[in-house]
Each structure stands twice: as C-alpha cells, then as structure tokens.
Amino acid sequence: MFDNLSLAQVPAEDEALRPAIRALAEQAATAASADIRSRSWSGFSREFSQLLGSRGFVGLTLPKQYGGAEKGAFARFVVVEELLAVGAPVAAHWIADRQSAPLILHYGTEAQREYFLPRICRGELVFCIGMSEPGSGSDLASVRSRAERTDKGWRLNGQKIWTTNGAHGDYMIALLRTSGTVDDRQKGLSQLIVDLKAPGVTVRPITDLTGDAHFAEIFFDDVELPEDALIGEEGQGWQQVTAELAFERSGSERIYSSVVLLDAWIKHLQMVGRDDSATLALVGDFTARLGVLRAMSLACTARLARGESPVVEASLVKDLGTSFEQELPVAIGDNLASYPEEAIGAELYQTLLYVTHIAPSFSLRGGTREILRGIIARGMGLR
Amino acid sequence: MRVGDKDMGNDMNEFLEPFQRLLEQLFTPEAIRAVEQGGPVDPLWQDISSSGFLDALVPEQQGGAGLTLADVQPLWQALGYHASPLPVGETMIARALLAAAGAAIPDGPIALATGARGRAVPYALIVQHVLMELDGQLILESATYDDIGVPGSLAAVRLQPIGAQAGYGSAEVIGTADQGALHHLSATLRASLIAGAGQRLTEMTAAYANERVQFGKPIGRQQALQQNMAVMAEDMVASRMAAELACAGAMPPTLAAAATAKSITSRAAARIAATAHAVHGAIGISEQYDLQLFTRRLHEWRLADGSESYWNRLLGQQRLKSSSGSVDYVRKSLPF
Numbered sequence: 001m002f003d004n005l006s007l008a009q010v011p012a013e014d015e016a017l018r019p020a021i022r023a024l025a026e027q028a029a030t031a032a033s034a035d036i037r038s039r040s041w042s043g044f045s046r047e048f049s050q051l052l053g054s055r056g057f058v059g060l061t062l063p064k065q066y067g068g069a070e071k072g073a074f075a076r077f078v079v080v081e082e083l084l085a086v087g088a089p090v091a092a093h094w095i096a097d098r099q100s101a102p103l104i105l106h107y108g109t110e111a112q113r114e115y116f117l118p119r120i121c122r123g124e125l126v127f128c129i130g131m132s133e134p135g136s137g138s139d140l141a142s143v144r145s146r147a148e149r150t151d152k153g154w155r156l157n158g159q160k161i162w163t164t165n166g167a168h169g170d171y172m173i174a175l176l177r178t179s180g181t182v183d184d185r186q187k188g189l190s191q192l193i194v195d196l197k198a199p200g201v202t203v204r205p206i207t208d209l210t211g212d213a214h215f216a217e218i219f220f221d222d223v224e225l226p227e228d229a230l231i232g233e234e235g236q237g238w239q240q241v242t243a244e245l246a247f248e249r250s251g252s253e254r255i256y257s258s259v260v261l262l263d264a265w266i267k268h269l270q271m272v273g274r275d276d277s278a279t280l281a282l283v284g285d286f287t288a289r290l291g292v293l294r295a296m297s298l299a300c301t302a303r304l305a306r307g308e309s310p311v312v313e314a315s316l317v318k319d320l321g322t323s324f325e326q327e328l329p330v331a332i333g334d335n336l337a338s339y340p341e342e343a344i345g346a347e348l349y350q351t352l353l354y355v356t357h358i359a360p361s362f363s364l365r366g367g368t369r370e371i372l373r374g375i376i377a378r379g380m381g382l383r
Numbered sequence: 384m385r386v387g388d389k390d391m392g393n394d395m396n397e398f399l400e401p402f403q404r405l406l407e408q409l410f411t412p413e414a415i416r417a418v419e420q421g422g423p424v425d426p427l428w429q430d431i432s433s434s435g436f437l438d439a440l441v442p443e444q445q446g447g448a449g450l451t452l453a454d455v456q457p458l459w460q461a462l463g464y465h466a467s468p469l470p471v472g473e474t475m476i477a478r479a480l481l482a483a484a485g486a487a488i489p490d491g492p493i494a495l496a497t498g499a500r501g502r503a504v505p506y507a508l509i510v511q512h513v514l515m516e517l518d519g520q521l522i523l524e525s526a527t528y529d530d531i532g533v534p535g536s537l538a539a540v541r542l543q544p545i546g547a548q549a550g551y552g553s554a555e556v557i558g559t560a561d562q563g564a565l566h567h568l569s570a571t572l573r574a575s576l577i578a579g580a581g582q583r584l585t586e587m588t589a590a591y592a593n594e595r596v597q598f599g600k601p602i603g604r605q606q607a608l609q610q611n612m613a614v615m616a617e618d619m620v621a622s623r624m625a626a627e628l629a630c631a632g633a634m635p636p637t638l639a640a641a642a643t644a645k646s647i648t649s650r651a652a653a654r655i656a657a658t659a660h661a662v663h664g665a666i667g668i669s670e671q672y673d674l675q676l677f678t679r680r681l682h683e684w685r686l687a688d689g690s691e692s693y694w695n696r697l698l699g700q701q702r703l704k705s706s707s708g709s710v711d712y713v714r715k716s717l718p719f
Contacts, residue, residue, distance in 0.1 A: 284695030377609035
C-alpha cells in the first residue's frame, strides 16, 4: 500500500542552485521581522518576485523558449525550500509559478504560452485560482458562475470568493460552468483565464482575523472575454483542475508554514538557555517530524519529476504536513506560557499569535483535511 | 541459494523476494504461536541460519554478503511484516559487530540489550547470547534470562549478576565499543520492525473494513471510519519513510538518524495498534485472531531501545546546540 512513495535524493545539479537562491532569500529575510516572515507564502512583494524572476528563479521548470530554465521538479523544490525556510515574500509569483504556468504550458495554445509564460518567468504576473464560490467550497463541482459563448468570445457572470491574491492579482484562472446546469456536476465545466482589469470585474478584499487582506471576493458582471480566454478544452475543466492538485498539495509549503515560528522559538530557548526535559522532547519531536515530512515531500517530488500525478500521496503528505504545522503554535504557546517568569520579546509573541490565528487556514486551503482523508481512504481501497 | 553467493548480484529485489518467501513459509501464525508458547526454536532457526541471511551485514572478505544498511532495511521491515518470532535482525547486527571486532561468532540467535539491567530485552527468552555496550566496551553475555511474565512475550530480563551462582553464565569483553553504535543500530532495526508490522496491520484493517458489514454495508464505507483509517495510512507511510531514512546513510546510523526513526515509529506504533483494534472490534482482542500477533509486537517494540520521548530528548539536545535553522538542521543531519 502506497509502495510507490520511496526515498529520493535531490540531484547534485539541483542542489547546486542552493547558494544563489539562499543569498537572495536571506537578503529579503534580514530586512523583515519574524512576524512578517511568518506570513510564509502569503508574504507579498512584486519587487522581490521580479528580482527572483530576473535571476531565473521563477518558472524554473518551463522550457527555455518561454523564458524558463528547463529544470525539473527537484530544482524547484530546492528554490522553494530556501525561500520558505526563512520566510521570504513569495506570494506575488507563488501561484503562477506553482500551478498556473504548468497548466498553461500543458493545456494552453501556443499563443497563450507565448503571451503568459515569459511574463510569469520575469515575475511580472500575479495569478490567482478561481475555484471557491459562496455555495461551492469543498463541493467544487457545484460551481455556478457561468461563461457563455458570444459572437466575439465569452460573457462571464457570477462570483468567486476566498480567492488568494485576488486583491492584487492580474489574472485569474477560473473554473466556470460553460454548459449544462449545476445538476450536471463535473460535466460542463471549463477553465478560463480572466483579466481582472476587464470591465465588469469587481474585486473586494476580505480582511482576515489577523488584519491581513490576502484574499478577496470577486464579482463578474457581464464581463466580456475574448475567444482565447478558454484554457484547454471546453468541458474538461474538472480533469484539468484535478491534475493541478498534485502540484498544489505535495510541495514543501505544506510542511514549512510554521517554520519561522519554530526557529524563533528555538532561538529564544538558546538565548535563555532553557533545557528542561519536556522542552528538549518537544524540540526533538518537531525536528524528527520535520525531517520525515521533508523526505515525504521529496518522495512526491520524485514522482512529479517522473511526470506522474501522485494525487493520493500528495493528499497524504499535505494532511500530515498541515497537522504538523498546526500543532507547532499550540505546543510552542504552551511551552512559552508554562514559563511566565521568562521574558519574551514582542516579536516572538506577535509571531506566535499570528501563526496561532492563521493556522486553521492550513488545513482549509488547497483541500480540507476531511476531503483529503476521503481521498486517502479511497486510495486504500475503501469505498 | 545462499546470500553470500556471487551470482545473487547486488540488486536488492533479488534478496528481498526470496527472504519474503522464506518468512512467509516459516513464520506462519501457528509457528509464531508455538514459539511464543515455549515450543522449540531450533528447527526454525536452522532454516533461517542456513539461508545465509544472518551474515547480510558481515563484510564479504569475512564470508558475509557485505550488504549496506539500505540493502538490509527492507529485510528488517519484512521481519516486522511477518511478526518475526526470532531475533533475526538482532542477530544480523550482532554478527556484523562481532565480525568487525574480529571476535568469534557463536551459533544461535543473539539478542541486543540497550537498557539498564532488569529492563526487558526483546527475544532474550529464546537466546543463549546477548550483546551489549557497557562502559565503552562491547560485551557478549552467555546467560539464561528470566521470563518477564507477560503472556506471549519473548522478552526477558537478567536479574542475577553473572557468575554469582555457579554455572549461571559468563560475560566476554569483545573489544572497545564504537560509542552508541549498538543502541543506534538496535533502535533503527526496531523502527523498521514497527514500520513492517504497521504496514501489515494497515492492510489487514483495510481488508477487514471492506468485508465486515454493519447497518447493511461494509463498515469501510462509513466516513468516520475512513477518516481514522486515513490517519493510520499516514502513520504507516511516515514510519516506513523514517525507517528507510535512518538506513540510507552511514553504518552505524548517527544519533539524529536513529532518533528520527525511533521517535516517528514509536509515536505511530501505539496509534496504529489502536486504530487496528478499533476497526476490528471484539474479534481483534481474541487470542485466536492474528491481529494480536502484530499489535502486541508494536507495543513491545515501541518500549524497546527507548520510546519516542527518549529519542526526542536526545535529538532535542543536539538540535539546541546547533545555530542552524530547522530546515538546514534536518537537511544536514539526516542522510537525505
């Protein structure tokens, strides 16, 4: 059972990318406090994404003819790991790099590739994923927003919500109904690239419980889109979305979301010199789990590198990884608050509370825990 | 065909498949129960011994197969998968350490002791020799160990000092011990055994969930049960990865590698056993049903060679001495 997930080592040529990306990541990290860096892949900076693009670190896996580096999944793993390890702001290119670009490369027309991919590689385009709607959360096949064919292309009506990057996005790849009704479920869905600056698009940022506004609700009111807004085949939206999920769920962003907090806590322990046995055991537990989660994420990367789509295995790693990410702030909070006589700085407290408050989102975004466990159970042969 | 034979090549699958076949043939539930109930060990041991696998880790120039830890790890996992009633992995380690020290290798199964005197030593009930590390020295004891009094358990303790009574036993100093080597190896083996038994239990439990009908449908269709079984699969895969990881590097494994493997698998062991029993219901508790052969082992293996908290403390101590970030720390301290 799940025998096809086995240890994989980063090839030396990809490991060789580490010093250069580390220098850039650390440069961005030293400029920011831990609570800002703990935003992890929600930290947004167009300047930094463009800097990474100019150094060839965005769109690494894309063909050279579109501005990419023609490297494999392991190269991307190294680059992403270095950025997340220190909490560099990567949100402005994150979604485009991780899944929009591979989607466009795979399903797009030549014209779409030539237009979008070089811009993505330069770190210039912010993409978002238009999946959730007010009535469609985990039940994604129930989307209602529609694109209807017109003489010139498509007319779009409906609403998306909880769209990460929606507030400062350039384009959305939206899952829309192009035929049939809600009762047709997975049939009749298509993906369209929506220019968020088109007339009829209204973007309303949503402030979250930490005070950030990283996601938005987006309204489409008779938005006219050209013929070539369609990406891939009409009616194949569900299949295309499913293929994206292996990219979305297996990466190291599903294990490193709380790592800035972990390191801030360890620095604190080292500073105050605390080494009681409960604390040592907690540090050891987190360290052991991080090591094994990293190995599991690499094992998924190896399968992506072979051109496979490990949807079940990616779900397994994501559920285990996000559970780890969510336990960190709870246990670290207990550990710090069990020593009230110890002074802790505002920065550590802010970091702890930011991660504590945002942590529930870790097992919502990209597929909820309950949905993932259902996928794993089916992978085990349970029906 | 013996493992040491040249024509077996060095491809792991060539070793694993015959080894799995051997275990399947030898370690039937009846045979396991017979050993646990005090039956003879020798006939089973002769079959294992003559297969040549016991010298898997002994260098080729000393007549062994010269396999690496990474080569042997799947074999250890297979032993867990088949609820081994014999210390096959332990004897592989002991024979490698004895060979490395240039010492004579006794016939028969050898157990590994890593805790204080009076602590349970897995399989010590059915061996004549126990290898241990004491005050920087590798020591081979020949003594009869005392039944620990847990039904079905093959663990035993030595309460009497060697030589205290005439003919009680002897202890031979083999040489200077590579500090921690025995403990790291034993913990790493134990992690692989847990991973193997965890895999077997996950398979048995998934199969049972698809067969057992309640409320007019297989219980495996219940979402509540599916959610728990998904967690079981996660623990099983994490255990396997952790055990493989610890065997992917140097021999003996480093503290970080051994600690990671034993911590992850020990933590998973109790949870996997709990879910296996929860899904099987009352039948899983009964002696005659085979589930207990595996869940009892999971619990004993979790307690042997240090539990998750023991290794977490050691790993935590080492981690706090490093000024690296956590990602760098695990990247550099583990083989992958």
